[in-house]
Amino acid sequence: MAHDDTTSPGEPVLVSLSAPRRSLVAGLIRPLGSTPAGTRVVDIDIPDPRLAAALVEAAHADAGFVxxxxxxxxxxxxxxxxxxxxCGEDIPTALSTPDLAFLTALKPAAIEATRTVLLGIETSDEQAVRAAVSVLES
Incomplete structure (x- = not known):
């Protein structure tokens, strides 16, 4: 018995299997005083050695910081x-000379880990802070 199929096979459908890339800085900047109570806030205008120690502590803590x-x-x-x-890299060097090429090439897992630790940046000068970190947008 012959089978007469006049229907054509369906066209392939392209489906993305990867999640959209999360930005290292999108939504990072917040107005001063907007951090929920109970969230750790670190004044980062402290000397580099103290900030480096705070970052090591934050990287190993159960909760992130602002x-x-x-x-x-x-x-x-x-x-x-x-x-x-x-990443176990040189924190003082990263603080004094951020490696923009390295930061903009971070893989999604590294971006996610960073945003889990660094929850936000609170500031009263959102425009200046946003402009400075915008070099990291991809």
Missing amino acids: ARTDSGPRALAVVAGTVAAL
């Missing part, structure tokens, strides 16, 4: 320092 600064360069430094603390 950085507080009005300095754009310091905000960029805390992002770099947080990544360095999580």
